[in-house]
Amino acid sequence: MLIFCLAFLYGLSVTKVRAQASVTAQAFAEVIAALTATETAQLNFGRFSPETDGGKVVLTPDGVRTARGSVVLGGGSHNSASFYITGEYDATFSITLPSAPAVLINTLNAKTMEVSDWTSYPAPGIGVGKLEGGAMTVRVGAVLNVGDMSANPVGIYAGTYAITFSYN
Numbered sequence: 132m133l134i135f136c137l138a139f140l141y142g143l144s145v146t147k148v149r150a151q152a153s154v155t156a157q158a159f160a161e162v163i164a165a166l167t168a169t170e171t172a173q174l175n176f177g178r179f180s181p182e183t184d185g186g187k188v189v190l191t192p193d194g195v196r197t198a199r200g201s202v203v204l205g206g207g208s209h210n211s212a213s214f215y216i217t218g219e220y221d222a223t224f225s226i227t228l229p230s231a232p233a234v235l236i237n238t239l240n241a242k243t244m245e246v247s248d249w250t251s252y253p254a255p256g257i258g259v260g261k262l263e264g265g266a267m268t269v270r271v272g273a274v275l276n277v278g279d280m281s282a283n284p285v286g287i288y289a290g291t292y293a294i295t296f297s298y299n
Contacts, residue, residue, distance in 0.1 A: 163219040164265070168296045170214055171268070174246070176275045177209025185277040192252040192270040202277055212271040216296055220265045223258040226251055227295040228271070235275075235288035244288050248274040251294075258299045269296070 176188045179202050186200015194211045198204050216224065228249035235244045251271045253259040260267050271294065277283055 163222065163298075164217070166216065166218040166222075166224060166296060166298050168214050168216050168269075168294075170212065172210050172213035174212035174271065174273065174292075175208065175210050178205035178207040179203060179277070180205060181277045181280050181283050183279060185279045185283065188275040188277060190272045190275070192250055192272040194270075194272075200277070201279075214269045214271070214294070214296070215266065216260065216262065216269055217266045218262050218298065220262065222262050223299045224260045224262065225257045225295075225297050225299060226253065226255045226259055226269060227297070228255045229292050229294065232276075233273075233290050233292035235290040237284070237286040237288050239286040240284060242283055242286070242288075244278070244283055245276045246273045246290070246292065247276060249292075260296070 174190070176190055177196060179188055179198065182201035182203055184201040186198060186202040188202055188204070189197045189199065190209065190211055192211050194209070196204065196209050218224065228251055232245040232247040235246060237243070249255075249271065250273065251269055253269065260269060
């Protein structure tokens with residue numbers, strides 16, 4: 132009996148168990164709507180006079196305009212920039228404002244002014260915007276740095292800048 136038990140245990144220890152299982156699994160992917168941005172209002176600092184020393188014209192994302200230094204605000208229209216963002220329903224997105232000033236050039240004499248200190252609503256950053264219902268409006272303001280009358284004579288100043296909107 133002892134020999135039989137030892138033979139049985141020896142047989143169990145040298146027997147190799149080979150098991151294999153195979154399964155077919157599923158994979159999924161979903162393509163979402165492209166994120167689009169359309170400029171619906173241009174950044175417009177409006178009319179003003181630099182006077183003797185110049186200064187700044189501050190335009191908030193809400194469209195409130197103020198002057199600093201010797202700048203005197205004039206009549207006419209002014210407004211913050213506005214962008215209509217569309218994409219996937221309830222998706223969040225990021226806003227990246229310009230990291231450097233934008234240059235506005237006088238169309239008559241090539242004199243320049245700089246736009247800096249960019250602000251937006253919602254504020255810039257990662258995941259700050261939410262496309263409730265698939266859309267949202269982003270408003271942008273900035274500061275226009277103005278020289279005196281000789282540095283910034285009469286004329287229309289124009290330029291471009293880039294803002295990036297991206298899904299998270």
